[in-house]
Amino acid sequence: MAEVALHGVSKRFGREVAVDDVTMTIPDGAFVVLLGPTGAGKTTTLRLISGLERPDKGEILIDGRPVVDETPAQRNVAMVFQQYSLYPHMTVRENLAFPLRSPILRTPEGEIARKVAEVAEVLRISHKLDNRATALSGGEMQRVSIGRALVRDPAIHLMDEPLSSLDAKLRADLRIELKRIQADLGATLLYVTHDQIEAMTMATHVGVLDHGRLVQFGSPREIYEDPVSLYVAGRLGLPRINALPAGLFPGAPSGAATIGLRPEHIAQGEGRPSQVIRVEHLGDQTRLHLKLDGHDIVTLTDAHSGIEPGDSVAIAPRNPLFFAANGARIA
């Protein structure tokens, strides 16, 4: 468990800038989620911290110690890869014991057995310990690779979309499990995901990357409620934020090009009338797909609402976000 800090870290591959001058502090015991589309530099950030890549510029500190010149083994980090992470020629038990048997840790066999059993219990793979790693289902494989990170007590756990290949039910279970484990152990986690629920429910801090730059870093609520740009606003929220021309509703501040309306930030029954195109009943909520002056808008309504396609609904913004033409937030 340790604080991990990046100071002005940059990394390019050929002419491609993967990580651009990133400065970020991951506090001890924090659960930091990195958000961003494919190619934003999330995975490269993990690989820079783990030591699999060397930064072109900048400093990386683990527990106050500069680690840029250290090997991955010396940094004492654990990493869960998106795929391919189990050693196919070993059993599940050997996979879990592998980090403990490393020349750096040299754990006594008795303790290895105890820790492996413990982690297997938590991840519900005890009955598969003597299976070959290749004889597992995708979900089981990913649980084992998470387990391989958890058997150790590293400075930081780096996880690269560890739950993305799992089915919805398992993902939900493991999400809660991971959060519990992190809270129990006080572990520091840096977690890459596309999944907004994972980000919102597990993170203590969220960092948003755009083309290698860290554009905002803050609590999930801050990122959601107070995004610095339209890009950040679009990273969280499902259904996505509605980005509409600022002039669509009265009251836009000068210089605003875009008004950002979260689905729940649209008042119904007042303002401008819009056409209902489609109604999606999701059980706990109902989504309305509206059309206003040719623009698509998605909003939420009561689960038992009787609104039907073809109806007209008056809508008005509530707590809107305004963005300049370059996407920067202005109000």
Add this chain to the structure above:
Amino acid sequence: MSGYSITEPSLRQKWVAGTLVVAYALITILPLIWILTTGFKSPTDAISYPPKVIFEPSLEGYVNLFTTRTRVSPEALAALPPPATWYEEIVRNRDMVIAGPSRYGERFLNSIIIGFGSTFLSIFLGTLAAYAFSRFKVPLKDDLLFFILSTRMMPPIAVAIPIFLMFRTLGLSDTHLGMILLYTAVNISLAVWLLKGFIDEIPREYEEAALIDGYTRFQAFRKVVLPQAATGIASTAIFCLIFAWNEYAFAVLLTSGTAQTAPPFIPTIIGVGGQDWPAVAAGATLFLLPVMIFTILLRKHLLRGITFGAVRK
């Protein structure tokens, strides 16, 4: 109906295919059966025409293979004490006595040392080189790989004379070390190229995971890459051994005594004054065994390996 359907073949198709395979196998194995049976024939049966399929088995070929014998007069033979062993008896039936052991054992041992030694060295160097070519940024990588392959483009025997002179100057003629180095030099290009293909197929993520798990790069190579490359290593080793084991031309040219391997020795078994085919066949039969045993031992790795990694899991 398309000819390319991937449905289960019909019973008739299976029968036709099975018959063809068995017929092909029989044709291929016929020379081997010929050699195997000739080894157990008496010299007369071995050259009888038409060839005898049913014959009285004899170990004379094997006895002759491992011994040298001298002819003695019937009087001297009668004066000798009765034969103490079964093989002495076989020899005496031909009016001869055993003069001593033949050189077959030594030559066979030379083949083992040189064949397995060069195979081991080729695989050892080849695996390291293939790993480096597969994983590291080697300057002029493509040119180096092509250069390594180009050593295979010319028949090795074309450089026999320079090698002969080089070996003589370096004192490598007729030494085990010399032959091991020579066969390794020929095999290494095959080994590097085959093994690089196999190592390329092992995702780097495994090694990266091992590096993060606290291992050095070499430990990751040994504990994670090597076990997964076992298939490729096994099949490459078989190819290397088969070449080194069967090589004849260089063995004739560069060895005469100490380091002579079995291939140039076997024809000399034929003997003087009379052709001892059973002994030659016995020598050839035994000569086949090591490669066969080696291949059988490694066969569980071989099936996937023989496809050169063309089929992914």
